[in-house]
Amino acid sequence: MPAATSRKQHFSSTRFWQAMALAVVSLGLGSLAHAEDSDVPSLAGKRIAISMTGTSHYFDVKAFEAQVAEVKRLGGTPITLDAGRNDKNLVTQLQTVVTQKPDAVIQTLGTLSVIDPWLKRISKAGIPLFTIDAPSQYSLNNTTSDNVATGKHLADQLVADSGGKGNILVFNGFYGVPVCAIRYDQLKLALRDHPELKIIDPELRDVIPNTVQDAYSQVSALLNKYPKGSVTAIWSAWDIPQLGASKALVDAGRTEIKTYGVDGTPEVLELLKRSDSPVGAVIAQQPALIGKTAVQNVARYLAGQNDLPRETQVPTLLTTAANLEQVQALRGDQ
Amino acid sequence: MPWSEILAQPLARRLGLLVLRRGSSGAFLLILAVLAVTAPNFLSPGNIANVFAQSAILGILAFGLTCVVIGGGSNVVAGGLDLSLAANLGLCAAVYSSLNNAGFDTVQAIGLTLLCGLAVGALNGFTVVVLRLPPLLATLASMNLIAGLELVLTQNSVLPTDSALLDTLAMGEWLQVPALAWMLLAVALLLGLLIQHSPYGLRLYAVGEYPEAARAAGLRVGLYVFSSYLIAGLCAGVAAFCSAAYFSGSTTGSGDMLLSVVAIAFLGVVFSRRLVANIPGTLLATLLLGFLINGFQLLNIASFWVNGVQGVLILLVVAMSSALRKEEGGL
Numbered sequence: 001m002p003a004a005t006s007r008k009q010h011f012s013s014t015r016f017w018q019a020m021a022l023a024v025v026s027l028g029l030g031s032l033a034h035a036e037d038s039d040v041p042s043l044a045g046k047r048i049a050i051s052m053t054g055t056s057h058y059f060d061v062k063a064f065e066a067q068v069a070e071v072k073r074l075g076g077t078p079i080t081l082d083a084g085r086n087d088k089n090l091v092t093q094l095q096t097v098v099t100q101k102p103d104a105v106i107q108t109l110g111t112l113s114v115i116d117p118w119l120k121r122i123s124k125a126g127i128p129l130f131t132i133d134a135p136s137q138y139s140l141n142n143t144t145s146d147n148v149a150t151g152k153h154l155a156d157q158l159v160a161d162s163g164g165k166g167n168i169l170v171f172n173g174f175y176g177v178p179v180c181a182i183r184y185d186q187l188k189l190a191l192r193d194h195p196e197l198k199i200i201d202p203e204l205r206d207v208i209p210n211t212v213q214d215a216y217s218q219v220s221a222l223l224n225k226y227p228k229g230s231v232t233a234i235w236s237a238w239d240i241p242q243l244g245a246s247k248a249l250v251d252a253g254r255t256e257i258k259t260y261g262v263d264g265t266p267e268v269l270e271l272l273k274r275s276d277s278p279v280g281a282v283i284a285q286q287p288a289l290i291g292k293t294a295v296q297n298v299a300r301y302l303a304g305q306n307d308l309p310r311e312t313q314v315p316t317l318l319t320t321a322a323n324l325e326q327v328q329a330l331r332g333d334q
Numbered sequence: 335m336p337w338s339e340i341l342a343q344p345l346a347r348r349l350g351l352l353v354l355r356r357g358s359s360g361a362f363l364l365i366l367a368v369l370a371v372t373a374p375n376f377l378s379p380g381n382i383a384n385v386f387a388q389s390a391i392l393g394i395l396a397f398g399l400t401c402v403v404i405g406g407g408s409n410v411v412a413g414g415l416d417l418s419l420a421a422n423l424g425l426c427a428a429v430y431s432s433l434n435n436a437g438f439d440t441v442q443a444i445g446l447t448l449l450c451g452l453a454v455g456a457l458n459g460f461t462v463v464v465l466r467l468p469p470l471l472a473t474l475a476s477m478n479l480i481a482g483l484e485l486v487l488t489q490n491s492v493l494p495t496d497s498a499l500l501d502t503l504a505m506g507e508w509l510q511v512p513a514l515a516w517m518l519l520a521v522a523l524l525l526g527l528l529i530q531h532s533p534y535g536l537r538l539y540a541v542g543e544y545p546e547a548a549r550a551a552g553l554r555v556g557l558y559v560f561s562s563y564l565i566a567g568l569c570a571g572v573a574a575f576c577s578a579a580y581f582s583g584s585t586t587g588s589g590d591m592l593l594s595v596v597a598i599a600f601l602g603v604v605f606s607r608r609l610v611a612n613i614p615g616t617l618l619a620t621l622l623l624g625f626l627i628n629g630f631q632l633l634n635i636a637s638f639w640v641n642g643v644q645g646v647l648i649l650l651v652v653a654m655s656s657a658l659r660k661e662e663g664g665l
Contacts, residue, residue, distance in 0.1 A: 079634055080634070080636075081631065082636065084638075085587075086587060086590055087581055087585045087586075087587060088391070088580070088581075088587075088590070088591065091580055091581065092388050092627065093631060095384055095387075095388060096381075096384065096388075096628055096631045096632070097631075099375050099378065099380065099381045099384065099628075099632065100374070100375070100631070100632060101375070111492050111585070113492060113494035113582050113583060114492060114494075114581045114582060114583075114585055116582070117504060117505070117582055208490070
């Protein structure tokens with residue numbers, strides 16, 4: 001598989017096959033990431049603007065560093081822009097980037113309604129525009145995780161762990177965010193085949209900011225209401241509510257309840273190492289691979305390969321206590 | 335105190351005066367010249383017009399603060415201050431987006447949004463003039479109140495909206511200059527005429543600098559101070575339209591702009607020969623900050639440095655002007 005070939009040099013052969021098996025497990029349908037490093041066209045003499053919404057979160061930092069490194073590896077010059085999670089800075093930086101006339105712009109994340117008019121302006125100025133996790137109509141290619149497979153694998157793991165029976169507490173505060181909706185729909189789809197596994201009504205609302213504290217207090221309060229044996233699992237569309245819920249379970253000594261989420265935030269992976277971990281599974285995204293893939297798409301486009309798909313999906317990694325080390329190695333966390 | 339002794343020396347005093355009164359415009363030109371030589375495309379007309387447009391939101395808010403500082407006096411602790419300006423903008427933008435999305439017609443939506451800005455201004459004026467709270471605390475309280483109202487209205491989410499007005503403001507151009515740049519210049523011209531060249535403006539300065547003398551001369555000091563908060567509220571309302579055009583609706587985090595607004599209004603002081611807050615000075619300070627941010631991006635320097643430069647400039651201005659005030663007080 002191409003996704004693994006590139007990493008051959010980094011792993012012993014055993015490690016390599018483990019990693020490959022892991023990647024294959026989480027491959028979904030659709031156009032998948034190519035990461036064949038050797039056949040990527042050069043970016044020599046090209047200036048690539050890497051426009052970040054912020055660089056304060058794990059995902060941001062990894063995606064940012066990988067983009068910069070890949071542009072340099074391919075001989076190009078990165079122009080690095082960081083809006084510090086401030087919309088005014090972000091719009092200003094997207095306006096000024098038109099003046100800078102880079103050979104391409106890669107925009108990572110951002111509220112679509114806020115940035116779309118300015119992405120349009122970049123595209124109209126004739127600058128090739130690429131995005132990461134921002135499905136704009138003006139983007140030539142959006143690199144993102146395969147969220148259908150992500151939702152399906154998370155739901156399948158939950159079903160398997162629970163034996164297809166029991167009650168699930170679900171955080172569903174962000175169904176309006178497209179990727180969260182896809183993941184939730186996959187959970188519902190999986191539960192259709194397992195009528196004895198039910199979502200507890202009403203569903204919980206996760207919030208931003210103070211996500212961890214809020215999930216912690218919601219779950220702590222509910223644990224009094226639901227005695228041992230009445231709740232099997234807690235599901236959330238991302239892993240920050242999962243982090244708060246897991247901490248509440250640990251503190252209340254209720255780790256018989258297992259938690260499920262998406263992203264692979266380091267603190268959640270850390271919790272997986274506990275012997276009495278409440279974390280059932282977390283689907284880890286590969287932000288570094290996403291960043292690298294986006295840059296390789298730019299290089300291919302600038303070399304005249306204009307047949308890029310609108311979306312490139314990067315595999316996600318189903319992570320449990322059993323394969324934690326391989327996942328961390330594959331993501332470059334260690 | 336060894337430092338005050340140093341500052342009390344006539345030579346240092348004279349040097350400080352000279353640097354502050356003549357040096358600031360020179361420094362501005364020097365910064366522009368350096369950026370023009372080093373930053374690619376910095377001097378292109380498109381880029382300059384862009385910086386003017388990008389400065390509209392902060393600039394218009396800072397004009398409002400400038401009026402409050404003129405009317406209340408320039409003492410940072412006891413003088414005129416409006417910390418609620420950025421939050422007021424956030425609330426007004428959220429109000430406009432909600433009204434527009436709810437199907438209100440253009441005139442109603444614009445009118446009610448401006449009224450919202452004015453209402454916040456009136457609240458500030460009431461607490462400062464009638465209740466006699468220090469402006470620093472009064473507007474700090476209203477800032478929190480308004481930010482809370484905005485949260486209630488938006489649920490801390492982005493409210494996208496779309497109208498002909500916002501399209502014109504965001505994308506419109508006249509003589510190849512963006513509409514937002516014209517907004518900035520238009521508000522600067524109007525307030526410049528009102529504050530620097532009308533009897534009202536002259537009296538506002540009198541009220542701010544020598545309230546006792548102004549009262550003795552028969553001016554209704556409270557009314558003038560109240561009116562300066564109304565102007566600030568109106569500025570927040572007008573800036574809210576620029577912001578809604580910029581973000582295609584209302585967005586979270588408007589409060590982050592507060593520090594820049596305060597910085598600009600106080601930086602503007604150095605662009606006046608008498609070292610008082612004034613509208614043209616505030617315009618220059620806004621543009622200086624805009625050109626710095628723009629130039630740094632063109633030079634591929636991290637934008638965090640702009641914060642550092644801004645901080646150093648404020649420190650210099652505040653230190654120098656309080657030293658000068660001490661001198662004037664001693665005379």
